[in-house]
Amino acid sequence: MISGLAALILRAIVVLSGTAVITFALLWNAPGDPAQAIAMARFDALLTDEVIDQVREEAGLNQGFWTAFVAWLTPLLSLDFGHSAVTGREVLPDLLSAISFTFPLAFAGLAVGLVISIPLAIIAAKHPGGVIDRMAVAVASLGTAIPAYWLALILILVFTVQLAWLPAMGARTPAHAILPAMTLGFGVAASLTRIIRSGILEARGQPFLPALKRRGVPDKAIGKDHVAPHAAVPVVTVFGLELAFLLEGVVLVEVIFGRPGLGPFLVSAITSRDFPQVQAVVVLTALIFVTVNLAIDVIYRMIDPRIGSSDA
Amino acid sequence: MLSVDGVSVKRGPKLTLEDISLSLSPGKTLAVVGESGAGKSTLIATILGLLPPWKGTVTWCGAPVRACRPALVMQEPRSAFNPVLTLRRSVMEPLVARKTSIDPDRIDRLCSGLELDPTVLDRRPTEVSIGQAQRVGILRALVAAPPLVLFDEPLSALDAVTQKHTAGLIADLQREEGFAAMIVTHDLGYAVAHGDEIAVLRAGRIEEITTPASFAENPRTEYSRTLRDAAISLGALEAAV
Amino acid sequence: MHTLKASGLSAVRSGRTILHSTSITIEPGDRIGLVGSSGSGKSTLGHALIDDLRLQGVSVANVPQSPDEALDPLRSMAFHWHEAERALGLNRGSSDKAALFAALNIEGGDLRKRPWGWSRGMQQRFVIAMALIGRPALIVLDEPTSALDPVVAAMSMDLLDRHLKGTDTAMILITHDLGLAARRVSKLMVMHDGHLVEEAATEDLLERPSTAPAKALAAHRNWAELPC
Numbered sequence: 001m002i003s004g005l006a007a008l009i010l011r012a013i014v015v016l017s018g019t020a021v022i023t024f025a026l027l028w029n030a031p032g033d034p035a036q037a038i039a040m041a042r043f044d045a046l047l048t049d050e051v052i053d054q055v056r057e058e059a060g061l062n063q064g065f066w067t068a069f070v071a072w073l074t075p076l077l078s079l080d081f082g083h084s085a086v087t088g089r090e091v092l093p094d095l096l097s098a099i100s101f102t103f104p105l106a107f108a109g110l111a112v113g114l115v116i117s118i119p120l121a122i123i124a125a126k127h128p129g130g131v132i133d134r135m136a137v138a139v140a141s142l143g144t145a146i147p148a149y150w151l152a153l154i155l156i157l158v159f160t161v162q163l164a165w166l167p168a169m170g171a172r173t174p175a176h177a178i179l180p181a182m183t184l185g186f187g188v189a190a191s192l193t194r195i196i197r198s199g200i201l202e203a204r205g206q207p208f209l210p211a212l213k214r215r216g217v218p219d220k221a222i223g224k225d226h227v228a229p230h231a232a233v234p235v236v237t238v239f240g241l242e243l244a245f246l247l248e249g250v251v252l253v254e255v256i257f258g259r260p261g262l263g264p265f266l267v268s269a270i271t272s273r274d275f276p277q278v279q280a281v282v283v284l285t286a287l288i289f290v291t292v293n294l295a296i297d298v299i300y301r302m303i304d305p306r307i308g309s310s311d312a
Numbered sequence: 313m314l315s316v317d318g319v320s321v322k323r324g325p326k327l328t329l330e331d332i333s334l335s336l337s338p339g340k341t342l343a344v345v346g347e348s349g350a351g352k353s354t355l356i357a358t359i360l361g362l363l364p365p366w367k368g369t370v371t372w373c374g375a376p377v378r379a380c381r382p383a384l385v386m387q388e389p390r391s392a393f394n395p396v397l398t399l400r401r402s403v404m405e406p407l408v409a410r411k412t413s414i415d416p417d418r419i420d421r422l423c424s425g426l427e428l429d430p431t432v433l434d435r436r437p438t439e440v441s442i443g444q445a446q447r448v449g450i451l452r453a454l455v456a457a458p459p460l461v462l463f464d465e466p467l468s469a470l471d472a473v474t475q476k477h478t479a480g481l482i483a484d485l486q487r488e489e490g491f492a493a494m495i496v497t498h499d500l501g502y503a504v505a506h507g508d509e510i511a512v513l514r515a516g517r518i519e520e521i522t523t524p525a526s527f528a529e530n531p532r533t534e535y536s537r538t539l540r541d542a543a544i545s546l547g548a549l550e551a552a553v
Numbered sequence: 554m555h556t557l558k559a560s561g562l563s564a565v566r567s568g569r570t571i572l573h574s575t576s577i578t579i580e581p582g583d584r585i586g587l588v589g590s591s592g593s594g595k596s597t598l599g600h601a602l603i604d605d606l607r608l609q610g611v612s613v614a615n616v617p618q619s620p621d622e623a624l625d626p627l628r629s630m631a632f633h634w635h636e637a638e639r640a641l642g643l644n645r646g647s648s649d650k651a652a653l654f655a656a657l658n659i660e661g662g663d664l665r666k667r668p669w670g671w672s673r674g675m676q677q678r679f680v681i682a683m684a685l686i687g688r689p690a691l692i693v694l695d696e697p698t699s700a701l702d703p704v705v706a707a708m709s710m711d712l713l714d715r716h717l718k719g720t721d722t723a724m725i726l727i728t729h730d731l732g733l734a735a736r737r738v739s740k741l742m743v744m745h746d747g748h749l750v751e752e753a754a755t756e757d758l759l760e761r762p763s764t765a766p767a768k769a770l771a772a773h774r775n776w777a778e779l780p781c
Contacts, residue, residue, distance in 0.1 A: 506776075545707040
C-alpha cells in the first residue's frame with residue numbers, strides 16, 4: 001500500500017490532471033474552431049487563416065484530442081502562459097505582479113480574522129449560553145450577512161474621509177493594506193468564530209476529560225493538550241477554505257480599494273476576452289485549491305491519524 | 313428446525329467463519345459463547361440471512377432461513393429504536409411493513425409476560441429505563457410470532473439483578489410461545505443457566521458443542537477450560553465443589 | 554499509609570439529591586466492594602470520594618469503566634504515561650514503568666501508538682498501570698469488567714490482585730455484580746437510592762444480608778443459585 005503522504009500527493013496530482021483535461025475539453029468543444037481558440041491562447045487576437053492552419057498542424061489538432069491536449073499542456077507546465085491577447089505582453093509577469101498584491105492581502109486578512117475570532121471564540125466558549133457567548137454568535141451571524149463592499153465603504157468613510165487616519169486607494173504603502181485587510185478579516189472572523197466556538201464545545205464533551213482531571217492533570221494542560229487538538233480539526237478545514245478563497249483575489253474588495261490584484265486582473269481579462277489571461281487565472285486557481293487542500297489533509301493526518309485511514 | 317451446514321463466511325480474503333455446523337429445534341435454546349472477535353456477530357448476521365455464506369447453507373425446515381423471518385434482540389436497547397418514534401410505533405413497524413394484521417390482545421399478553429405496563433409503549437425510548445427498553449426490544453422481536461429468535465448479548469446492558477430477572481422472563485415466554493432461541497453471550501453463567509446446549513466459538517470456528525453441565529464441570533478443550541475458569545474468577549459461575 | 558476518611562459526601566443533580574450524605578473509612582490494604590443496582594449512586598459515591606480525598610492531598614487513582622473514558626485517542630500511550638507522571642509531580646521516567654508493565658502484562662505494547670492501536674484489554678490494563686504510578690493510597694475501579702470479555706477481564710483483575718498483594722494500597726471495586734465483588738473483596742458496602750444501606754464483611758453479607766437491597770443482590774449474585 002502506498003504510504004499516507006504519498007497517497008495524498010498522488011491524489012493532488014490526479015485532481016490537477018483532471019482539471020487540465022476538463023479545461024482543455026471545454027476549449028475543444030467551445031463553439032468555433034478549437035484551433036482558433038488555441039491559437040488565440042498562444043498568439044495575438046488578430047490571426048490570419050494561415051496562422052490558424054499552422055497552429056492546427058502544430059498542435060496536431062487533425063490528430064485528435066489527446067495529441068492536441070499534450071500540445072496545449074506542455075507550455076503551461078513550464079509556466080509559459082503565452083501572451084495577452086490584448087496587450088501582447090507576456091502573461092506570466094502580469095500574473096505574478098497581480099499575485100504580489102493579492103497574496104499578502106489575503107494573509108493579512110486571515111491574520112485579522114484570527115486575531116478577532118480566536119479570543120472571541122475562547123471567551124464565548126467559557127460560558128456557553130451566557131451573555132458573551134450569545135453576543136459573539138449574534139455578531140458572527142451579522143458578519144456573514146454584511147456585504148463586503150458595504151463594510152469596505154463604511155470603513156473608508158470613517159477612517160479615510162472622516163478621520164483621515166488611513167489611506168484607501170491604491171496599494172502604494174503597507175498602510176494601504178490595513179483597511180482592505182480589516183474588511184476581509186471581519187468576514188473571515190464571522191465564520192471562524194462560530195466554527196472555533198463549536199469546535200471547543202464539542203472537544204469539551206469528550207468522554208475522557210473527567211478522568212484526566214481526576215488523574216490530577218492541571219486544567220491548563222487539559223485545554224492545551226486535549227481540547228485544542230480535537231477542536232482544531234474542523235477549524236483547519238474552514239481556515240483552509242477561507243485561505244483558498246482569499247488567495248484567489250476577492251474582487252469587490254480589491255476593486256473598491258483600487259488594488260491591482262488577481263480580482264481586477266481576472267475581471268478585466270474576462271471583459272476584454274483576453275483568453276490567455278483568463279486561462280492563466282483558471283490554472284492558478286486550480287493549483288491554489290489543490291495545494292491548500294493537500295496542506296489541510298496533511299495537517300489532519302498529523303493531528304489525528306485516524307482520519308482517512310481505512311482501519312481506524 | 314434450524315440447520316447450519318458447513319457454513320463459511322468470507323470478508324475480503326479472510327474467513328471470518330469457518331465450517332460452522334449446528335442445529336436448533338423449536339423450544340430449545342442454544343447459547344453461543346466466545347471472546348470478542350470470535351465471530352459471534354458474523355454468525356448472527358449469517359443466520360438472520362443478512363450475510364450470504366461463501367460456502368454451506370443455513371436453512372429452517374429445509375427452506376432458506378429468511379423464509380421463516382427470524383427476529384433479533386439487540387444488545388443496546390436504546391440505540392435499537394428510532395428515538396423519534398414512540399415505542400409502540402417501533403414495535404408495530406415490522407407488521408405494518410409486511411401488511412400483517414395483529415391480534416391486539418397479543419401485545420397485551422406479551423406485555424404482561426414481560427412485566428411491562430402497556431402505557432410504557434406510548435413513550436419514547438429515551439423516556440424509559442434501560443430495563444424497560446430492553447424488554448420492549450424483546451416484545452418487538454416476538455410480536456410477529458417468529459419460530460426463531462436470535463439474541464445478541466441481550467443482558468449485558470442491564471445490571472446483575474435485572475439480568476437474572478429478564479432472563480427468566482425470556483425463558484417463560486419461550487415455554488409459552490415455543491420459539492427456538494439462539495443466544496450469543498460472553499456471560500458464561502447465563503449460558504450455563506439457560507442454555508440447553510452451549511457452542512464455543514473461537515476465531516471463527518466451533519471448538520465444541522456441549523451441555524451446560526459438562527461445560528461447567530468438565531470442559532473438553534483447553535480453551536473451554538480457560539473460558540470456564542475466567543467465568544468462575546469473575547463470579548459468574550460457582551466453582552464445582 | 555494511614556487510615557483514609559471521607560465524610561459528608563453527597564451530590565445533587567438537576568435539583569435532585571442523588572447521593573445522600575455518606576461517610577467512608579478505609580484502612581491501608583482494604584479491599585472494599587461498593588455494590589448496588591444501576592442508579593443506586595455507587596459511581597457517584599466513588600467520584601465524590603475521589604474528589605474529596607484528592608482535596609485532602611491523598612494520592613488516589615481512578616480507573617473508569619472503559620478505556621474510552623480514560624484515554625485521548627489523539628495522543629500516544631507514551632504521552633499519557635508521561636502526563637500521568639507529571640500530574641503526580643514525578644520526573645519523567647522515574648515511575649516504575651517496567652515493573653508495572655510487567656505486572657499487568659503489557660510489556661509488548663508499542664507506546665508510540667495511539668490508544669486505538671492497542672486491543673481493548675491492553676488499553677484497560679494500561680489505564681490500571683497508569684493508576685498505579687506512584688503507589689497510590691487507594692485505587693478505585695468502576696465496573697472494571699463490563700466493557701471487556703470474560704477471559705480478558707479475569708486476567709486483568711487477577712494481575713491487579715497479584716500486584717496489590719503485600720502492598721498498602723487499598724482498592725475499591727464499584728460494580729453492580731455482587732458475584733464479581735464477593736470473590737475479590739473482604740468488605741462490602743451496599744448502595745440503594747443514593748443511600749449507603751448496609752456495610753459488612755463479605756461472608757457476613759452473603760450469608761445474612763439484612764436489608765432488602767442487600768438481600769436482592771445476594772440472591773442474584775450468580776446464576777447457579779436463583780430463588781424459586
